[in-house]
Amino acid sequence: MTDHTINDTKADDPTDDMTAVGTTPDRGVEPSSGVPTAESLGLMLPADPESAQNILLRELAESRQETGDLLDNLQRIAAEFDNYRKRTERDQLENVKRASQRVIESLLPVLDSLDAALAIEADTENESRMLAGMEGTRTLLLEAFARDGLSPIDAIGQAFDPAIHEAVSVIPGDGDQVVDQELRKGYVMQGRVIRPSLVIVGHA
Numbered sequence: 001m002t003d004h005t006i007n008d009t010k011a012d013d014p015t016d017d018m019t020a021v022g023t024t025p026d027r028g029v030e031p032s033s034g035v036p037t038a039e040s041l042g043l044m045l046p047a048d049p050e051s052a053q054n055i056l057l058r059e060l061a062e063s064r065q066e067t068g069d070l071l072d073n074l075q076r077i078a079a080e081f082d083n084y085r086k087r088t089e090r091d092q093l094e095n096v097k098r099a100s101q102r103v104i105e106s107l108l109p110v111l112d113s114l115d116a117a118l119a120i121e122a123d124t125e126n127e128s129r130m131l132a133g134m135e136g137t138r139t140l141l142l143e144a145f146a147r148d149g150l151s152p153i154d155a156i157g158q159a160f161d162p163a164i165h166e167a168v169s170v171i172p173g174d175g176d177q178v179v180d181q182e183l184r185k186g187y188v189m190q191g192r193v194i195r196p197s198l199v200i201v202g203h204a
Helices: 002-011 049-118 125-146
Strands: 150-152 165-170 177-184 187-189 192-195 197-203
Touching: 049 125, 049 187, 049 192, 125 150, 165 177
Parallel strands: 165 197
Antiparallel strands: 150 187, 177 197, 187 192
């Protein structure tokens, strides 16, 4: 009688209808192959194959949705970081350009002084040597500035262009307007006018 009672109790145990797929009997551990079991994944599946399959399909669909959402978030974060990196690089480059431009603009009066001195004709040997030294200094400065993108604006004989030439006076006459005299040299830096040429406008 005792044995029969024990067997009936086991048959009525509701946990017998829920098993972990892939487990070995009475142990509930992963097989030696290393493949995860339903129990190790926190899933308790019913013994009915169709019900178990439906649960697994639902879990798979939810996992795929979560994976897709995570991938979308990662791609968005990667794109935002790439845009941030490019924007930072552009800002740093622009800051360097502006710093270089400020330094060069502060030294333009030195070039103006050299240009004014070199416009004077030498009367003595000492003056000739002095002017040659000034010419060398001016050349060195222009070469150094050119490495940062500075170049002088062509003026005399060129068609008058208010974008790069600033007229202080216009000689009366007919014909196309051209630059007749240059009073102060203008410069562009990397395609940007940092100082227009100061000119007197004549006619072709």
